[in-house]
Amino acid sequence: MAGSATRVGVLALQGDVREHLRVLSELGAEAMPVRRPAEVEAVDGLVIPGGESSVIDKLSRTFGVADSIRRRIAEGLPVYGTCAGLIMLADRVLDGIEGQQSFGGLDVSVRRNAFGNQTRSFETDLDVPVLGAPPVHAAFIRAPVVVDLGEQAEALASLEDGTVVAVQQGSLLGTSFHPEVTGESRFHRHFLGLVAAAR
Numbered sequence: 001m002a003g004s005a006t007r008v009g010v011l012a013l014q015g016d017v018r019e020h021l022r023v024l025s026e027l028g029a030e031a032m033p034v035r036r037p038a039e040v041e042a043v044d045g046l047v048i049p050g051g052e053s054s055v056i057d058k059l060s061r062t063f064g065v066a067d068s069i070r071r072r073i074a075e076g077l078p079v080y081g082t083c084a085g086l087i088m089l090a091d092r093v094l095d096g097i098e099g100q101q102s103f104g105g106l107d108v109s110v111r112r113n114a115f116g117n118q119t120r121s122f123e124t125d126l127d128v129p130v131l132g133a134p135p136v137h138a139a140f141i142r143a144p145v146v147v148d149l150g151e152q153a154e155a156l157a158s159l160e161d162g163t164v165v166a167v168q169q170g171s172l173l174g175t176s177f178h179p180e181v182t183g184e185s186r187f188h189r190h191f192l193g194l195v196a197a198a199r
């Protein structure tokens with residue numbers, strides 16, 4: 001497949017799918033919405049958008065893609081999850097609704113709605129050493145946080161009080177916030193680097 005464009009899917013069951021498709025396309029990837037197992041098989045990388053993790057969980061099981069995604073993650077598929085997507089990538093979800101499942105892969109615990117309800121949403125500038133200067137302007141919308149990291153998981157960014165809000169483990173990347181809504185493309189660029197390295 002040398003020379004072909006990198007194909008990156010955006011899980012398109014619920015959430016801010018279009019924003020991710022736009023950023024990925026602008027960066028030169030062949031970006032496509034993904035809903036079915038065959039589509040999961042066809043991509044070189046996958047983005048799980050922000051939205052509502054309990055809904056993404058339910059719909060992914062209803063559409064029969066949850067097991068395909070789990071299997072491809074286990075095989076090393078690069079995946080980037082923002083907000084609800086980070087929750088879907090976490091091995092352990094705290095404060096989920098009853099029976100809520102994640103795809104897992106990231107050896108972290110994530111606490112849903114860690115800052116409270118919608119009125120407690122906020123924006124802030126974050127230092128992200130792996131991305132260099134300037135700081136990332138980050139929007140937190142009913143955001144989760146990472147409350148503990150396994151040995152393989154690396155914190156990429158923290159709030160001033162030390163709360164971890166961006167994490168990477170191998171080809172898996174997760175942020176509590178939404179770069180795709182603040183015109184920030186460096187996380188997606190970093191992710192496309194992980195996808196290229198894994199191809």
Ligand SMILES: NC(=O)CC[C@H](N)C(=O)O
Pocket residue numbers: 049050051052053054082083084085087112113141142143144
């Ligand atoms: N902006 C978001 O993606 C919010 C995540 C949402 N609170 C959830 O639990 O999935």
